[in-house]
Amino acid sequence: MKHNMQILQELGTANGPLCVGLDTDPSYIPQSVLKNYPSPAQAVLAYNKEIISRVTQEKSACCFKVQIAYYEAMGLEGMKVYAETLKEVKKSGLICISDIKRGDIAATAGAYARAHFTGDFETDIITINPYMGFDTLKPFAEYCKKGKGIFVLLRTSNPGMTDIEQQELKNGKRVLDNVGEELERLRTEFESDFAGQTCSPIGAVVGCTEESDARLLRDAYPEIYFLIPGYGAQGGAARICATLMDKCGGTVNSSRGILCAWKKDSDCLAKGEDSLTMKDIADAASKAALASKKELLDAYKNL
Template sequence: MQILQELAAKNGPLCVGLDTDPSYIPQNLVEKFSPAQAVLEYNKLLIKKITEDKSACCFKVQIAYYEAMGIEGLKVYAQTLKAVKDSGLICISDIKRGDIAATASAYAKAHFSGDFESDIITINPYMGFDTLKPFTEFCASKGKGVFVLLRTSNPGMTDIEQKELKTGGRVLDEVGKELERLSNQMKETFPEQTCSPIGAVVGCTEESDANYLRQTYKDIFFLIPGYGAQGGAASICTALLKNAGGTVNSSRGILCAWKKDSDCIKKQQDGKLLSFDDIVEAAAKAAIASKNELTNIR
């Protein structure tokens, strides 16, 4: 997490989401490969280009898109994780696991070691705080990191996260207190570190909570979804990127940039087929534009 914090300060706060669905790729390219192999080709070329441009600090790989493609998709998931690691940037695996006891331990082992090993993963605390322990143990022993769901970016977050408690405060506030406790515990274990390996997922789709959450959890690094295609404004990121900082994820806004790119549109109007170079270039331009927007508002 500390390396990610330093990379965000150096490269800018953009996180490129590799939530790569075959439908995000021109049909002629999908037909040239298999859907899964087309996704892998796009991912590898985009990772290389983003790294060269230094337009992002990390990549977030959403496992669901790869699970949907079956065994071949999971192989592509593992190869994508490796490509990110080889790039030198941080890899966040968006798995949102949250289970108890031995099951949670198995999930932690699966995603912090072996074929699916990642630097940082997302986890869901809403089944209870005992679900966090197997994952945080890897943070302490193996230098891994976790982003714990605090305030998500979906409209349905009001169903549970925003519910008021009889004892005062909201459900998400109880999660925040636990994150602070875990972060303080990690600081005692690793006093030389300036950033806790325990981060929080905080969506940027509503302005109401942004200032409150950033001021309340000043020392916790944020993963900020909702920017771009989900409608989260860059201006809301201003508050969330203060203090310990954060990384702002954009997935479809970058992966599908070719659909709105003037060069790609003109090429299609001229009856020409798009290449991987075309769509990667469009994605890279969108990433630079996002980086500039996020950097200029800080």
């Protein structure tokens, strides 16, 4: 049985490294489109479906990342849209990463694991926050034995990561180095379960906004697959992504750069925001995804 991280790695080789982030806030959709739907949540679902369909047909990405916070913010209807979005990704044949960043004491972590690896919100891979202690990872790792995957926060892309992740310990290591060592330990635990597969179901979130750490972390964890945020709207450069895509590889997330591409698209600008249709903004998102894929692949070729 292939685990989901292995499938993602193979899809990245086939389709390119782009991960399309469906962090779809209603404010990312022009009013001319929103007004045609009974609610903002329904407009979000329609936009998600258009993007999933186009990305799948054009093979511009290997996966989608769905950030749950944007759906929680829309209440009960938003969570229904979240569940429907997960189903659409499942039908596409691409991998779905649910960006939930959970991390809590063991019993609660177990409930979170059940909530997102079974039932209405079942997904392929989830993001996990380890900074409450490594025991919080165990309930999620148990599902990896059944083929699921986890991306554990290692080095995030926000400026505030220096507050905790980069702090130096008495032994001279950084806090994030301790996390990395735990991920290596977990990775080796799964070697016998998934012998012959080229990556572990245990992955790491490594942001691409700081060039100084990219090669250091890629060389430190050559056998761990990375989820790479920060590209595009957050300012992460393709050349940094390329470094992090080396060795075991990684998938590079772009959310607003694709969802809000219509705001910079020449055809949309010429038409005017008040006249845009769902097709117009989906066309712009499609073009942005293809352009991002090309930029990332070109950067990797020039590594």
